[in-house]
Amino acid sequence: ALRLAAENRISEATDVLESYVENHPEHVQAHIELGRLQWSSGDYARAARSFEEALRSDPGNREAGVFAVLSLAQSNDEASRGRQVAILRTLADEASDEATWLLYALASGAARDSAGQVAALQQAATRGVTGPQLQEALGVALAMNGDLQQAEYELNQALDAQPGSGDVSALLGVVAQLRGDPAAARTRLEAALEGQTTLRPQVLTQLGLLLLNQGEFSEAARCLGEAAGLESAPPEALFFHAVCLQALGQNESAIKAFEAIARAQGPFAGRAALCAAQSYIEMNSLERATDALERATRGKGISEAEIETLQARIHVLEGDDAAARAALRRAISRDSSYAPARLESGLLYIRRQVLSEGVRELELYLSLVDPEDPSARALEVGALVEQLKQSQQSESAAAPAPAGPAAAGEQS
Secondary structure (H helix, E strand, O other): OHHHHHOOOHHHHHHHHHHHHHHOOOOHHHHHHHHHHHHHOOOHHHHHHHHHHHHHHOOOOHHHHHHHHHHHHOOOOHHHHHHHHHHHHHHHHHOOOHHHHHHHHHHHHHOOOHHHHHHHHHHHHHOOOOOHHHHHHHHHHHHHOOOHHHHHHHHHHHHHHOOOEHHHHHHHHHHHHHOOOHHHHHHHHHHHHHOEOOOHHHHHHHHHHHHHHOOOHHHHHHHHHHHHOOOOOOHHHHHHHHHHHHHOOOHHHHHHHHHHHHHHOOOOHHHHHHHHHHHHHHOOOHHHHHHHHHHHOOOOOOOHHHHHHHHHHHHHHOOOHHHHHHHHHHHHHHOOOOHHHHHHHHHHHHHOOOHHHHHHHHHHHHHHOOOOOHHHOHHHHHHHHHHHHHHHHHHHHHOOOOOOHHHHHHHO
């Protein structure tokens, strides 16, 4: 069989080995050689079975185990993933090296068994199999399983074993974000960029998003812009860099970026078209705003409330208040908790001098937004509400009192 294979007579060599293993099912190397031939022919399903047969006779055979896992990986289905985990668990039980246990844990995670992944990594530790990569993987698995405190502990242990590791610092930054501690997250992410990290585009993106949420648009734009220029940049880096430019009032640059993202038809295409429409509205370019809004309707994840609210803003600029009111009614009927629709509705009532309704809508808006979010401009809207209330009170005080019965009699 080996001679036939060397002469590239693969089919004949396969037939010989299939006949041989039928008569000698315990011959481990024969099963492995048969699996190799089947692999080279692209018959991954049969190759996997051959390697698994070798493992039945020799459970600790690393060569058979690795090839079985690689063969099964070609199928990429639930059953194959389960078989991969079982094989790697067998290999891990027979081995005491970090790499095998790490593969077993990663396979468990790929099979969507986060609890199994944590258990595998903890089992490795109890058996004395340790190493910074295992601790790092355990930290990630614990975080994905919701145990953030223990995840942070394991990652700190990994960082102690690898001082200055940018990758571990980055993971600690993500855990800090999940814990709701943006200050610690920022410190960790900045440390990751100062160290050696293979995750630079992702770290820059996470740091940029954190700064964006804190209203530090210039710094966020710097981080996200650098991330967007790197190879393998996350798609959100490109999009949120454009969002920063928009927040900084650089509408032309923002529009150029949004339009490029929209044309690329990626995950942020619809959202980018919607943001382009917003920028066109700010520039009073209503025809382009309408066109961008129409393209946004074809994007994924764009709500009708968002579309109708922007359409209302266009109608207001066109001087068609009736059409704007109708669009806002549709927006609110689609999503009564969509804050921007309440804001625009309140401003439109005020424009029409219907102050009581305007105040009511603006107060609803304030109840729906995060007062700490700088983009919500809650302080400005709150100040406007107070000003309108004072104006209403002044008008009420200045209004003449209704005539009493005696005065009425005198007039008659």
